[in-house]
Amino acid sequence: MKIFLSLIFLACISFTSRGQFDNFNINLLDSFNDPSVQAEPVYGIRYQSCWGYVDSLGNEYGIIGSTAGSYIIDVTNPTNLVQHTYIPHRQNDCIWHEYKTYENYLYIISDDSDVPPNSLQIVDMRYLPDSVHMVYDDSSIFVRAHTQFIEGMNWYLASVKLQGGIHYSMAVYSLADPENPVLKRALNDDFPLIDAVHDMFVIHDTIYASCGYQGLFIFKYDEQNNQFIQLGALLGAPDHYNHSSYISKDHSTLYVTEEVPGGLPVQIVDITDVANTSVIDTFTTHDANTPHNPYVFGDYLILAAYNDGVWIYNISDPHNPVMTGYFDSHPQNDTTYDAPYAGAWAAYTDLPSGVLLISDMQYGLFALDMSVALGIKQSIPMEQEGMMVFPNPSRSEINIKFDGIENEAVSVSLYSMDGKKVLDKNFTFVRTGEKYNITTSDLPAGIYTLQASDQKNIFVKRISILK
Numbered sequence: 001m002k003i004f005l006s007l008i009f010l011a012c013i014s015f016t017s018r019g020q021f022d023n024f025n026i027n028l029l030d031s032f033n034d035p036s037v038q039a040e041p042v043y044g045i046r047y048q049s050c051w052g053y054v055d056s057l058g059n060e061y062g063i064i065g066s067t068a069g070s071y072i073i074d075v076t077n078p079t080n081l082v083q084h085t086y087i088p089h090r091q092n093d094c095i096w097h098e099y100k101t102y103e104n105y106l107y108i109i110s111d112d113s114d115v116p117p118n119s120l121q122i123v124d125m126r127y128l129p130d131s132v133h134m135v136y137d138d139s140s141i142f143v144r145a146h147t148q149f150i151e152g153m154n155w156y157l158a159s160v161k162l163q164g165g166i167h168y169s170m171a172v173y174s175l176a177d178p179e180n181p182v183l184k185r186a187l188n189d190d191f192p193l194i195d196a197v198h199d200m201f202v203i204h205d206t207i208y209a210s211c212g213y214q215g216l217f218i219f220k221y222d223e224q225n226n227q228f229i230q231l232g233a234l235l236g237a238p239d240h241y242n243h244s245s246y247i248s249k250d251h252s253t254l255y256v257t258e259e260v261p262g263g264l265p266v267q268i269v270d271i272t273d274v275a276n277t278s279v280i281d282t283f284t285t286h287d288a289n290t291p292h293n294p295y296v297f298g299d300y301l302i303l304a305a306y307n308d309g310v311w312i313y314n315i316s317d318p319h320n321p322v323m324t325g326y327f328d329s330h331p332q333n334d335t336t337y338d339a340p341y342a343g344a345w346a347a348y349t350d351l352p353s354g355v356l357l358i359s360d361m362q363y364g365l366f367a368l369d370m371s372v373a374l375g376i377k378q379s380i381p382m383e384q385e386g387m388m389v390f391p392n393p394s395r396s397e398i399n400i401k402f403d404g405i406e407n408e409a410v411s412v413s414l415y416s417m418d419g420k421k422v423l424d425k426n427f428t429f430v431r432t433g434e435k436y437n438i439t440t441s442d443l444p445a446g447i448y449t450l451q452a453s454d455q456k457n458i459f460v461k462r463i464s465i466l467k
Helices: none
Strands: 002-004 027-032 049-054 060-066 068-076 082-088 098-102 106-107 120-124 133-138 147-151 152-162 167-174 182-188 199-203 207-209 216-222 228-236 241-247 253-260 267-268 278-283 293-297 300-304 310-314 322-327 342-348 356-360 366-370 388-391 398-403 409-414 421-429 436-439 444-454 455-467
Touching: 049 098, 049 356, 049 366, 060 098, 060 356, 060 366, 098 147, 106 147, 147 199, 152 199, 199 241, 207 241, 241 293, 253 293, 293 342, 300 342, 300 356, 388 455, 398 444, 421 436
Parallel strands: 002 455, 049 342
Antiparallel strands: 027 366, 049 060, 060 068, 068 082, 098 106, 106 120, 120 133, 147 152, 152 167, 167 182, 199 207, 207 216, 216 228, 241 253, 253 267, 267 278, 293 300, 300 310, 310 322, 342 356, 356 366, 388 398, 398 436, 409 421, 409 444, 444 455
16 A cells, blocks of 8 residues: 655654754744844844744644844745745844734734834735735834734734824724724723733633733633623732743643743643633643743643743643643753743644744744654644645635546544544545535634545645634
């Protein structure tokens, strides 16, 4: 039987040129670091946050911010990262860039205050792999914002500053017209005592807002009445800076990071009753470095932990994380808060290939194989000839086409990340290039493995389902 599946066998290979990156169950595929990027003078930051995107042909991209602009990197072949596009910004020593996508639009924000101020940039990505188009680059909507989150057509922004000195601790904008966001409501209108929101995690109409030294506040955005309603709060120590959070897949647990003072543990918060939240446990990375941004990926927590790099924990028991892998992107291993802004800033987990992207503030974008840390026996499937699956990511359906298969019965199965078969279909492909449709609207969002087989061949492809 011929197997159309390219595997990346890295677990047993030693790269002498990459050996400085200590790791366990997470393997380096490739990295991107533009030597021309200058460090900003205050903290020595060269790069900031990262994000991912998939074009209509299934090509995968990583996006990372630098002191002077943003890079779009082709990561379709994760063992050979290639710069696709560079988007300059208005300053040369930026500390902040944050990214999110909605449909085919990329939203680039910055929170740098020097003159001239940076701008909101909206980039149309629909023409990839050929080109990207800037459709908005201005400060008329707002001048600065610290972080962002998109849920449905609602775009939430933290610590927004407008022209004229107006400040919103948090605001929600409509993306009904993605190229022209419209302000719907500012948190200040309903809760003026919240000084600033640093970051927020939003699920449906519920916002878990990390409000720095004021703690964590849980709000509901009542869209019908256009107002924010407080549901609960978690008030920490007055000298602890509540930074960010991420919810477990069953929505019962929130994983919360505090950035200041350095070295604080991740908090495991019971949110079964949002009006009565409580910290039920904490944990730290091995060097007790500062946890920056948490992400939940199925039964796993992925943690960007500054000088400790990226860490992965099995949270199938949400209250008892078990470390399954780490990759130290910052080999200096600074353990003091004297050099606070170094190492892994962010991660992106949702590429259909299963490749993990992380951004390191000094070393750039890393493409990592996390399959062993996730308990997946086979490594990441590479692009292969013979089967096309599109669109990928998918929201409601996928289409499958084959080259070289005629008058053949084909069995198609879909597996979740924990190996469970969630879908089985049988088709007869009469001619090459014939398209068959599979509905995915009933499946939860996540990464899946699609396996198709006839009497001679097996095809494998990772797909991403969005909601």
